Amino acid sequence: MSHLRIYRDDTRPDVFEDHTTFETIRDAAAEANIRFERWDASQPLAEAATQADILTAYAEAITRLERDCGFATADVVSVSASTPNHPELRKKFLNEHTHSEDEARFFVEGSGLFCIHHGGAIYALECTKGDLINVPAGTRHWFDMGPSPRFVAIRLFTDPKGWIADFTGSDVAARFPRFEKAA
Numbered sequence: 688m689s690h691l692r693i694y695r696d697d698t699r700p701d702v703f704e705d706h707t708t709f710e711t712i713r714d715a716a717a718e719a720n721i722r723f724e725r726w727d728a729s730q731p732l733a734e735a736a737t738q739a740d741i742l743t744a745y746a747e748a749i750t751r752l753e754r755d756c757g758f759a760t761a762d763v764v765s766v767s768a769s770t771p772n773h774p775e776l777r778k779k780f781l782n783e784h785t786h787s788e789d790e791a792r793f794f795v796e797g798s799g800l801f802c803i804h805h806g807g808a809i810y811a812l813e814c815t816k817g818d819l820i821n822v823p824a825g826t827r828h829w830f831d832m833g834p835s836p837r838f839v840a841i842r843l844f845t846d847p848k849g850w851i852a853d854f855t856g857s858d859v860a861a862r863f864p865r866f867e868k869a870a
C-alpha cells in the first residue's frame with residue numbers, strides 16, 4: 688500500500704505524521720504541491736516486456752498526461768534485484784536534487800520511496816503500482832528504490848533530452864530512513 692510519512696527536517700526522524708489512506712495521502716501531499724493520484728495499472732506485462740511494450744500498453748494514460756500537462760516524451764525505468772547495476776542506479780537518485788521540469792512518474796509495477804523536501808518538512812511517500820506522482824519543477828527531492836528493488840515506472844518529460852538533475856549538495860537524504868522493503 689502507498690504510505691506517506693511527514694518528518695520535520697530539523698529534528699530526529701523518529702517523530703512523524705503518518706498517512707495510509709489514499710485521501711489523506713493525496714491531501715497531505717497537496718500541501719507540498721505534490722500531485723498524487725491513483726490510475727489504472729492493470730495492463731498485463733510479460734516478464735520480458737520491453738520499454739516499447741510498456742509504453743504501448745499504457746499509451747492512453749501517456750497521451751492523457753501529454754495532452755493535459757504538456758509533456759513531450761515518455762520513457763520507462765524498470766529495475767529489479769536482477770538488474771546488474773541496481774546498486775549504482777539506486778545511488779544515482781539517492782541524493783537531494785531538483786529538476787527544471789515537473790517530475791511525473793506513473794508506477795505500473797512494484798514500489799519505491801520518493802522524499803520531497805518542502806517547507807521545512809520531508810514528505811516520504813512510498814509509491815506503489817497504480818500511483819501517479821508529480822513533483823513540481825524546482826522542488827528538492829530524492830528517490831530510493833531500496834537494496835532489493837522492484838519497480839516499473841513511466842516517466843514523462845517536457846524536455847526531449849530526458850532526465851537531467853541538479854544536485855543540491857545537501858546531506859539531508861542521509862538523515863532520513865531509507866526504503867528497506869524487500870522485492
Ligand SMILES: CSCCC(=O)/C(O)=C/O
Binds near residue numbers: 790
Ligand atoms: C521512479 S523513476 C526514477 C527516479 C527518477 O527519475 C528521479 O528523478 C528521482 O528523483
Ligand SMILES: [Fe+2]
Binds near residue numbers: 784828829
Ligand atoms: Fe528526481
Ligand code: NI
Binds near residue numbers: 689813
Ligand atoms: Ni506501508
